[in-house]
Amino acid sequence: MARVILDMKNIDKEYFGNKVLKGVDITVHEGEIHALVGENGAGKSTLMNVLFGMPVIHNTGGFKGEVIFEGEKVNVSSPNQAMELGIGMVHQEFMLLPGFSIMENIKLNREPTYHNLISRIFGEKMKSLDIKTMRSDSRKALDKLGIDIDEMLPVAGLPVGYMQFIEIAREIDKTNIKLLVFDEPTAVLSEIEAERLLKAIKELADSGIAILFITHRLDEVISIADNITVLRDGEVVGRLPSEEATVEKLAQLMVGRKVDRVKKEEKNIQRNNNGDKILRIKNLKVDMPGEEVKGLSLDVYEGEILGIGGLAGHGKIGIANGIIGLYSSQGEVYLKDKKIPLNSPKEALSMGLAFLSEDRRGVGLLLDESIELNMAVTALQVQNKFLRKMPLLTFMNLLDRKAIREFAQRMIKELDIRCTGPDQLVRRLSGGNQQKVCIARALALEPKILFVSEPTRGIDIGAKKIVLDLLLTLNREMGMTIIMTSSELGELRSICDRIAIIYRGKLEGILPPDASDVDYGLMMAGGYKGKEVS
Amino acid sequence: MDNRLKEFVENIGYARIIIGLFLIVLLVSAFLLKLPMSNLFEGILVRTGMNGILVLAMVPSIQSGTGLNFGLPIGIICGLIGTIISIEMNLVNWNAFIVSLIIGSLLGAISGYLYGILLNKVKGQEMLVGTYAAFSIVSGMCMFWLLAPFYSPKMIWPYGGKGLRVTISLENVFDKILNNWVPFGMSLDKFPFRILGVNIPIGLLLFFGIFCFIFWIFSRSKTGITMHAAGSNPKFAESSGINVDKARIIGTVLSTMLGAIGIIVYAQSYGFLQLYTAPQFMAFPAVASILIGGASIKTASIMHVIIGTFLFQSLLVVALPVANVVLEGSLSEVVRIIISNGIILYALTRIGGGEEH
Known part of the structure; x- marks a missing residue:
């Protein structure tokens, strides 16, 4: 049996009294591809945030449980520390500098350097970049992934598939990398690119790196992973080797009753x-x-x-x-x-038609305006409701504050909006009550x-x-x-x-x-x- | 009790309380230094009235979401051109004043529209772009003042006979026409407009008040609400079927028109038109005033205009003579620049301070 690289034990995490992880265990061995599947909000990203010591975890009261990395109990307090331990992450969104070359992106902030005249006087910061080593290191990393692209090309303008590979190349170029986390790496790739990526991931695993693979694509999981952990509502609901898994079985575990x-x-x-x-x-x-x-x-x-x-x-x-x-x-x-x-x-x-936006605070509301204005403004705009018509000067039609007030009071009563009155600022309301204000705004449009x-x-x-x-x-x-x-x-x-x-x-x-x-x-x-x- | 005091302070705002207290200290020391108080009070009122509309010009631009209108000199130039044209037409008194207002605001509307189009292309950078747009237009207009075909001897250089003077006197045109206007047939020497020996520039203040009132009405009209919604949350406005770009243009047009009207009111009280590079920095005191009044780059109201103009101008009117007596020597200009730019700097560092993210 291969060495255990990562062992997370009994991880509990709550955000403001809302439990998002409940006693999650996960173990990853050397050279293993371990898949983590689950619906949106099942707790996958939170688990990864715990692993990487993201600030969002510490700012919200930390977590309970143990993280054991290479046999030692660790307390990861920052992404930087995770990196030093040898945990790497390939992000879903690319974190690359478009104007820089592939090589520079791969070696960014880890450039090999040598002393020159100025640096001997002014110190480390002035050392020259060792371009030759940078090139050959980058080449090696890219070759490992089976990508033949000139490492001196700028990243801007490359197809997305390549960008994904550059992200990976950057991670595997880190000499101490022991565990690599892929967060939905194939989400933006075409079929062929995805296939190539999966092949590269397999090769990485064969070279001894432990892989934690997060994805929605179930067929991918079965074809590539050695072991699969299924999360639902912050709990582990299934743990199975991929030979035993079928797409149906995973789907059922994922969705649940x-x-x-x-x-x-x-x-x-x-x-x-x-x-x-x-x-x-x-x-x-x-x-x-x-x-x-x-x-x-x-x-x-x-x-x-x-x-x-x-x-x-x-x-x-x-x-x-x-x-x-x-x-x-x-x-x-x-x-x-x-x-x-x-x-x-x-x-x-x-x-x-009327629309309640998913971005309630950003698109759905005028946060610094009163409840009544929020309710009235769309109907006022689109249907000229709540206006006292002015003869001739149509552009100067004035608000009918009485009608607005009546409508707002009716809505507050009917939708049971908890507020101090129609002139309270929407920002001060709770999420549920804000949503009701949005609904009232839509209702004004009939x-x-x-x-x-x-x-x-x-x-x-x-x-x-x-x-x-x-x-x-x-x-x-x-x-x-x-x-x-x-x-x-x-x-x-x-x-x-x-x-x-x-x-x-x-x-x-x-x-x-x-x-x-x-x-x-x-x-x-x-x-x-x-x-x-x- | 502590809580209520804290709430009271927070409602008014620390900055305004500090400035208010400072103003009281200055007034007391002016009194102790035996400075002529009635002149000081009259100065405060006159300067509040003459600057008020320039400060009011900030409100539509803030409400429509383009921030503080550092492009105000564009409107000011329109007002100047309006006045020059009315002088060229040999008009005097009310005729000159009203024709100046009409031509100035028409030009203001046109250039405000163009300026609005420019601002829509540089969303997020309006204040920086506005500052430089205004600077370059002011410089460009220097050539216009020199070359434009105006011939009235009241305005051109006396020797060469070509080009407009740097400073044009409005004597015999409409000098102090509002300041001295006493409506409803009342006399300056009697009770209502002369209190405790202080002359109240009732016409000037009334004129400012009328504009505040018109704008207040406008802000309760459909167009006003539209503009306000577009400024406070463009995404919301868009999803409510509001044309955000158009709303921003309306705000810019109104602001530029108010700038044109504002400078004419300012000039009649000051007694001179100042051309060439004079308009370059005129946006700054207006910006400082509205910020002192409690506005931010996202919210502004008529109350902010009135309070801010009053506090800012009082500070200048009272601080300078006091400083001059205490420190000996003329510090007036230096103090004015330090105060107005200091306030702008303070307010701009607080951008987004109260916002939630």
């Missing part, structure tokens, strides 16, 4: 009258960085709650943002028979379709249920069609009538909320090809 249906009875009545298509999306492409939509077609029925799910980075967030016009998009979207002009929020809003993105992100558990119940009420009682995008599958399954799963910017399939975990897991990992399961 955590469905808690709200008001099931009412739902069945509703289900029957999903006759008319209210929204038809044809070949929608949205250029939203990190959440690109690449040709999505989807129909939405009147009066339903349609869930949009999928893993981070696959484009589910881009759909609503694109239709409402916040990111540049192409394609055709019809509301009933009318075509919705894309790339113009004003047109989209005035046709009867929309036909309400797009909701990540409605419960950053909201505590009690308020989550209230927000979801509220959406359900809007749908059931006011007949509003709701399209809800969420990373939390459990949340989608609790209130949606149908759930569309997005994979690589396209519709992978549509599932009913009570479909099996295996189907959900498979679909999110791209295992279906567009068939509808019912």
